[in-house]
Amino acid sequence: MAFKNYVLPVVVLLVICIVCVGVLAVLNDVLYVSDEVKFSRAMSKIYPGVEFDAQEKVSYKNANYGEVTSVTWAKDKAKGERVAVIEALSTNVGFGSGNVTLYVVVKEVAKDGKTVGEIAAWSIKDNVGQSYIGKIDGANKWYVGADIANEIAMQSNMTAGATMTSTAINMAINVAADYARSVAEMGSNPQAEALSAMVANLTGDYATASYTAVSTANVTHLAPAGTTLSYMFNATVGAQEVYGLVYDVNGAQEFVVFVNAAANSDKQIVYKSAGVTTEMETAVLSTYLSANANVISVVTEGTTSTYTVVGLKQAGFVPKNYTVTVVVTDGAIASFDITASGFVSHGPSEDATLTIVPALIGATSATVDSALDSKTTGATETAKILLSAAKVALAHYDANNGGSN
Amino acid sequence: MSKKPTFKEIALDGVLRQNPVLKLVLGTCPTLGLTTAAISGLGMGAAATFVLICSNILISLLRNVIPDKVRIPCFIVIIATFTTVVRGLLEAFLPDIYDVLGTFLPLIVVNCVILGRAESFASKNPVGSSALDGLFMGLGFTLALTLMGIVREVLGAGAIFGTALWNFKIEFFAKPAGAFFTYGLFIAVFTLVSNALEAKKSKKKAVVAETAEEGA
Numbered sequence: 261m262a263f264k265n266y267v268l269p270v271v272v273l274l275v276i277c278i279v280c281v282g283v284l285a286v287l288n289d290v291l292y293v294s295d296e297v298k299f300s301r302a303m304s305k306i307y308p309g310v311e312f313d314a315q316e317k318v319s320y321k322n323a324n325y326g327e328v329t330s331v332t333w334a335k336d337k338a339k340g341e342r343v344a345v346i347e348a349l350s351t352n353v354g355f356g357s358g359n360v361t362l363y364v365v366v367k368e369v370a371k372d373g374k375t376v377g378e379i380a381a382w383s384i385k386d387n388v389g390q391s392y393i394g395k396i397d398g399a400n401k402w403y404v405g406a407d408i409a410n411e412i413a414m415q416s417n418m419t420a421g422a423t424m425t426s427t428a429i430n431m432a433i434n435v436a437a438d439y440a441r442s443v444a445e446m447g448s449n450p451q452a453e454a455l456s457a458m459v460a461n462l463t464g465d466y467a468t469a470s471y472t473a474v475s476t477a478n479v480t481h482l483a484p485a486g487t488t489l490s491y492m493f494n495a496t497v498g499a500q501e502v503y504g505l506v507y508d509v510n511g512a513q514e515f516v517v518f519v520n521a522a523a524n525s526d527k528q529i530v531y532k533s534a535g536v537t538t539e540m541e542t543a544v545l546s547t548y549l550s551a552n553a554n555v556i557s558v559v560t561e562g563t564t565s566t567y568t569v570v571g572l573k574q575a576g577f578v579p580k581n582y583t584v585t586v587v588v589t590d591g592a593i594a595s596f597d598i599t600a601s602g603f604v605s606h607g608p609s610e611d612a613t614l615t616i617v618p619a620l621i622g623a624t625s626a627t628v629d630s631a632l633d634s635k636t637t638g639a640t641e642t643a644k645i646l647l648s649a650a651k652v653a654l655a656h657y658d659a660n661n662g663g664s665n
Numbered sequence: 666m667s668k669k670p671t672f673k674e675i676a677l678d679g680v681l682r683q684n685p686v687l688k689l690v691l692g693t694c695p696t697l698g699l700t701t702a703a704i705s706g707l708g709m710g711a712a713a714t715f716v717l718i719c720s721n722i723l724i725s726l727l728r729n730v731i732p733d734k735v736r737i738p739c740f741i742v743i744i745a746t747f748t749t750v751v752r753g754l755l756e757a758f759l760p761d762i763y764d765v766l767g768t769f770l771p772l773i774v775v776n777c778v779i780l781g782r783a784e785s786f787a788s789k790n791p792v793g794s795s796a797l798d799g800l801f802m803g804l805g806f807t808l809a810l811t812l813m814g815i816v817r818e819v820l821g822a823g824a825i826f827g828t829a830l831w832n833f834k835i836e837f838f839a840k841p842a843g844a845f846f847t848y849g850l851f852i853a854v855f856t857l858v859s860n861a862l863e864a865k866k867s868k869k870k871a872v873v874a875e876t877a878e879e880g881a
Binding site: 264265268269270272273276277280283284287288291292293301 | 727730731732734735738739742743745746749750753754756757760
């Protein structure tokens with residue numbers, strides 16, 4: 261009786277479980293779909309009619325956009341075009357500091373007598389924590405046809421409801437375009453051509469330095485009216501940080517290469533081409549560029565300096581820059597005003613901003629780091645940006661006024 | 666012992682009289698979530714029908730072997746196995762449908778229709794009847810989902826089975842609120858029609874009885 265009541269039910273359940281597990285184990289082998297099959301299925305949807313070669317693992321990183329982990333080559337036999345499928349991973353600029361991995365199809369096409377590279381298709385392979393990715397899926401006509409010769413701008417119509425995921429997708433598209441242009445040498449590469457033209461005018465260590473491209477998105481203040489900042493390059497020469505700027509002035513390329521330094525006395529223009537105007541020089545010399553905030557202008561009267569600083573966007577909930585006006589008197593912050601906010605939905609509350617700003621008043625270089633202790637709750641990312649802006653202004657003041665208080 | 670249901674009874678119960686979606690209001694989760702397009706409704710219905718038929722057959726075969734105390738865990742294991750099988754089959758051979766069904770596919774395991782039929786029918790009836798019950802319940806489920814999918818796709822996307830019909834669309838029908846609204850409308854229409862048919866049938870029976878009485 262005990263066997264029938266207690267043992268038999270368990271035995272039957274166990275036997276059913278074992279048989280089911282066995283059946284599933286066999287079927288798992290029979291029905292297994294390999295990564296190669298998944299890849300060719302994805303390609304047949306977004307770029308049909310092409311047979312791809314084996315996938316090649318690569319490791320390419322761009323600090324501004326992200327990284328490329330694999331590339332698969334093919335030739336569109338019908339059109340004779342060279343095609344690359346690039347697996348691109350964005351930096352962590354997505355929602356909740358997550359990222360997006362894309363398959364980006366780049367192809368070379370003949371246009372106006374020259375070969376250009378363009379985005380032919382893309383699809384989402386994977387993502388980390390992008391809960392609104394469903395709003396993007398199926399709408400991957402965005403960026404198709406975009407020329408990879410230059411940075412590909414964010415498509416504003418794809419951001420509604422999934423702004424940060426869209427930003428991550430834009431980063432992944434751009435790193436794929438950068439790889440195709442710089443490494444795979446697809447299409448034209450005006451950035452590399454501009455760098456060569458700039459370096460050809462330099463001498464000594466400045467000519468042999470290793471320049472890397474830097475995004476111009478956060479330094480539009482370097483381009484006065486009537487000019488466009490096409491490219492910016494960065495290099496280290498000895499202990500000096502050097503920036504090379506390539507401008508477009510009425511269709512002609514102009515170059516400015518300068519040593520970036522917090523102290524105005526150390527800042528100098530190393531090279532400028534003939535068409536560089538006084539306004540361009542002034543914009544460069546009144547600027548101090550740093551990783552997290554840029555001083556874009558300084559007005560000094562006696563012991564008081566008024567700075568306009570752009571606190572640069574960072575990963576997290578603040579995808580836009582903050583512009584602030586910082587008045588520093590005798591080495592301490594006398595006033596701190598936010599003139600353009602990076603505030604967006606999911607951003608900090610106004611109350612939190614009102615808590616951070618008063619805490620910075622009176623801070624010096626020595627005390628600014630601790631000024632925001634326990635004042636950042638609910639606005640951590642905003643605090644980081646505003647603190648960077650305050651620190652850059654104070655560092656600039658100290659460098660030009662004989663050291664920290 | 667209750668009498669063995671006939672083919673006609675099983676078929677009518679599955680598709681109409683006991684329609685799992687429109688009469689019993691079971692399987693609501695995929696009904697609301699997957700009827701934005703006709704093809705996803707059809708795909709979900711077919712997948713659920715496969716699991717229904719297979720699990721009904723196996724449970725019916727084992728009905729005298731499975732002890733009453735562990736019947737529910739046994740049913741779940743069997744249903745989960747067939748759900749995994751259908752998932753593998755779709756991924757291997759119908760990847761488009763697999764992508765469309767997404768997370769709803771593994772959720773077939775907890776579909777009330779399947780466990781409900783295992784418990785109320787397959788565990789008490791012979792294999793043939795159980796297989797037919799699975800088939801017709803599945804057909805009823807598929808029919809309801811596909812019809813809802815057609816209505817929502819036509820109104821919400823101006824297309825049918827992915828083929829564009831016109832540019833006009835009412836986006837409300839493609840959204841979750843539209844799913845509830847359409848589901849409510851379907852249940853209302855289905856109930857109205859079945860009540861009318863029932864009333865007509867009762868009236869006919871009464872007339873026949875009255876005529877018989879008068880004749881006697």
